Amino acid sequence: MSERRKQKYSRLLEVWLLHHYWLDKGSTLFDNLSDEEQERYLIDYDITAWIQIEPTEKAKKTLKACGATWHQTKRGFLVAVPDDAVIPQETVLEWMLTPASSDFFNYTALTFRPQALHECYTADKSTRYRFKEDVPVFSNITGASRGSGANKTRFLSSEIGALETGDGVEALFEKSGALCQLTADQIGSTPSSQTLDADKSAMPVFANQRDVPDIDAPEGITDAPAKGIQLDDDMPDDLFALIRLTAKRDDDNDFSLIDNEGKPLTKCPVFHLRFKNRHSWWKWIERDSSESLSSEPLPLTFHGNAAGTNGKKPSSGMVKADLNEQKAVSRLVSEIFI
Incomplete structure (x- = not known):
């Protein structure tokens, strides 16, 4: 009779991708809801409604070499490794994020600039490189935190600055x-x-414009964009963002994945990636074409109504940009037809 060996696994990391369009209640931040309401919203929450996740080819090979496995969850994803695994400190794992539909761009606060694709060649035209402008990279090396001790929350976004x-x-x-x-x-x-x-x-550390890194172009490339990423061959054109996790962070061990011996931490770190829901001026349009405008920009949310009971809330897709003579955005408006 052949022997059976049961392999035990430990969680190496977990990432929660929380979008506040789906989790806030009107003008009330998800974090400020009661525990009961938070749990109720999270039961119905599923990231597949707005984002797709896939590890890069490099990450797949690294996971396989470590005997690790990754699983997508309704809140994000997790990675588990064999109990006897030893993870090198320089290990880097990356996941690609692509929007599940174009609706994502309607209700998400887009703090980033347009993500244009660039094809650049060396002077002799022998080598081509692909770059995508203004792609954010969310990392446990540059991520910020809120709270301390047991109440410390680890965000993968950079601190929001001036x-x-x-x-x-x-x-x-x-x-x-x-x-x-x-x-x-x-x-x-x-x-x-x-x-x-x-x-x-x-407030949470939301995804923000500081998450877009500078591009360090290969030698001989002079026309690469200033900010964004260089695309590997397996990265699709519609890539929106990267999650990049490194095994060890020297300046804040709470963001590390392993201990000094390369073993998974006793308590698996949970990282948050928060996306801000869009604020817009709400414009109610009556059947007689008369209009009224909200006194301030209001948040778009799946639950609740930021205008209270006094007005119908807009569809997440009914957002228009008012432009001035210089073609700059002067206001974002959500039209609501009564």
């Missing part, structure tokens, strides 16, 4: 300790914006 000159409509920024968001492109000396919370530390 407003910069190149930031456009929907960009998130910090001002005097508050979390703010541009409601228009930067026009004039005083950009149009709204305060999302007076205390930035009370």
Whole structure:
């Protein structure tokens, strides 16, 4: 009789991809809902409604070499490794994110610039490289946190900083300790914006424009875009973002995946990747063509109604950009036909 050997596995990491369009309740942030409401929303939540996840070919080979397995969950995905596995500290794993449908771009706060594809060649035309502009890379090496100790939440997004000159409509920024968001492109000396919370530390670290890395182009390439990523052969043209996880983080061990011996941590780290739902000015249009506008930009959400009981909420797809004479966005408007 042949022997059977049961292999035990331990969780190496878990990633939650939480989109606030699907989880906020009107103007109430998901994090501020009661435990009961949070659990109820999470039971029905499924990332396949808005995003697709796939490891890169390099990651698949690395996982196989480690005897590891990855599984998609309703909240994101997890990786498990054999109990006797030893993970090298320099191990890097990447997952590709692509939108499940074009609706994603209607209800997501797009703090990034348009993601144009670039094909660049060496001077002798012998080698071609593909780049995609303004693709964010979410990483446990550059990610920020909120809270401390047992209440510490690890985000894969970079810390949200001060407003910069190149930031456009929907960009998130910090001002005097508050979390703010541009409601228009930067026009004039005083950009149009709204305060999302007076205390930035009370809010999640949402995906933001600081997550887009600088491109270090190969030697001989002079026309690559300044920010984004170089695409590997297996990366599709519609790639939206990358999740990049490294086994060890030197400056904050809470973001590491392994201990000093290369073994999985006793308590598997859970990383959050939060996507901000879009804010827009709501315009109610009556049958007689008369119009009324909300007093401020309101969040689009699947649950609840940010306008309260006084008005019908818009479809997530009914968002238009008002442009000024310079073709800059002066306002995002959601039209609601009564």
